[in-house]
Amino acid sequence: MATGAEKAYVVLEMISHQSVITVQRHLRTKFSKDPPTANSIPRWYAQFKASGCLCKGKSTGRPAVSEETVERVRASFTRSPRKSTNKANRELNVPQPTVWKILRKRLKQKPYRLQLLQALTPDDKVKRFEFSARLQQLVEEDAFSAKLVFSDEATFFLSGEVNRHNVRIWPVENPHAFVQQIRNSPKVNVFCAISRFKVYGPFFFCEKNVTAHVYLNMLENWLTPQLETDSADFIFQQDGAPPHFHHDVRHFLNRRLENRWIGRGGDHDQQFMSRPPRSPDLTPCDFFLWGYVKDSVFKPPLPRNVPELRARINDAFELIDGDMLRRVWEELDYRLDVCRITKGAHIEHL
Missing domain, CATH: 3.30.420.10 (Ribonuclease H-like superfamily/Ribonuclease H)
Known part of the structure; x- marks a missing residue:
């Protein structure tokens, strides 16, 4: 993976020479390592010209969990608070890790273990x-x-x-x-x-x-x-x-x-x-x-x-x-x- 200094050097070399092969040759000499691919160099240069930055853009990641899904999970555990997250996964067709994250992070709920107590008459x-x-x-x-x-x-x-x-x-x-x-x-x-x-x-x-x-x-x-x-x-x-x-x-x-x-x-x-x-x-x-x-x-x-x-x-x-x-x-x-x-x-x- 290229460092920020290497990317900056690539941009400066592209401004001077406008040749991907020349930039690869110079970068190999300066940094004593294999240069980036022929696709990466023009992409970095185009990114710098468009945004003035070589920072990596924020990944889109996984799609956000909808409020509808959160409410389905809330309603399911309100009806059956002792239900397991695996059972909720089967009932709601929502991945088990997603059910767990909704309960802990969105609904702020915690799993509490049952205590065994002597029965009182x-x-x-x-x-x-x-x-x-x-x-x-x-x-x-x-x-x-x-x-x-x-x-x-x-x-x-x-x-x-x-x-x-x-x-x-x-x-x-x-x-x-x-x-x-x-x-x-x-x-x-x-x-x-x-x-x-x-x-x-x-x-x-x-x-x-x-x-x-x-x-x-x-x-x-x-x-x-x-x-x-x-x-x-x-x-x-x-x-x-x-x-x-x-x-x-x-x-x-x-x-x-x-x-x-x-x-x-x-x-x-x-x-x-x-x-x-x-x-x-x-x-x-x-x-x-x-x-x-x-x-x-x-x-x-x-x-x-x-x-x-x-x-x-x-x-x-x-x-x-x-x-x-x-x-x-x-x-x-x-x-x-x-x-x-x-x-x-x-x-x-x-």
């Missing part, structure tokens, strides 16, 4: 509304907010987690990369409790499975003594997992924390209030803690053994400071407010 929504309304009213008082202690367990697999849908590799050729899935990967079960000022944990269960008696042993000998050392007046929250609902666990809570625990209980339990089922979006451990810790733990390269996995978990917990806890409590208040306003609807998308 009408009764669940009533309980979530009542819980959020009452707890939000109480949390607005600093004295009560300081009493709350949320808790939860999580399982960390040594193999980590890889989301194939979000992982992409962009080489020139297909590298045929793969991820080996390890069945029955070694794991650790971790417990943690979190207040507005402090994180209790992590506590690593030695047992492979967390049964009611394993959980009760941790409550009696590890968590409760720490909580009672820090404050004589706290309110403990747990979710409705089967080990937590065991008679022996509830008997301990009724006896040791009478009217000072939140969770799933029976008619005769001495709870402060009942926790609504299927509501991880209202618990700081679920909407903040475990996601934060797992993002820190499973950064490549993945841990090679269980001791290294435990060390990474400990390191992640060490990074949680008072400012983070303050923002988590602000987020809790916001979520309670949204749940109250929406009458107990899902807010896990927040």
Whole structure:
């Protein structure tokens, strides 16, 4: 491809000599390269005479997409917003890349992935509304907010987690990369409790499975003594997992924390209030803690053994400071407010 300097030289030589062959000979000598074709030289000269410029004209490119086509695409996705661009291509006889560009550039729409949420019954929504309304009213008082202690367990697999849908590799050729899935990967079960000022944990269960008696042993000998050392007046929250609902666990809570625990209980339990089922979006451990810790733990390269996995978990917990806890409590208040306003609807998308 000729440069601008070469084209300018061609024009000047054509003005002087009016001979394509002479211009080709001179250009070969000056630039030490093969000259342009006999068709290009007179074309450049004629272009310069006509426009006074040797710039390349703007290409006509592909024909513009008509407003009619844009409206057809808009109407099609308004009727069926979950339709694929390939299906729209077949229905509208519009190329799939064109459908995609219309949606993204002309209509300013984006493809959002569906979220899997736990199904809520009408009764669940009533309980979530009542819980959020009452707890939000109480949390607005600093004295009560300081009493709350949320808790939860999580399982960390040594193999980590890889989301194939979000992982992409962009080489020139297909590298045929793969991820080996390890069945029955070694794991650790971790417990943690979190207040507005402090994180209790992590506590690593030695047992492979967390049964009611394993959980009760941790409550009696590890968590409760720490909580009672820090404050004589706290309110403990747990979710409705089967080990937590065991008679022996509830008997301990009724006896040791009478009217000072939140969770799933029976008619005769001495709870402060009942926790609504299927509501991880209202618990700081679920909407903040475990996601934060797992993002820190499973950064490549993945841990090679269980001791290294435990060390990474400990390191992640060490990074949680008072400012983070303050923002988590602000987020809790916001979520309670949204749940109250929406009458107990899902807010896990927040």
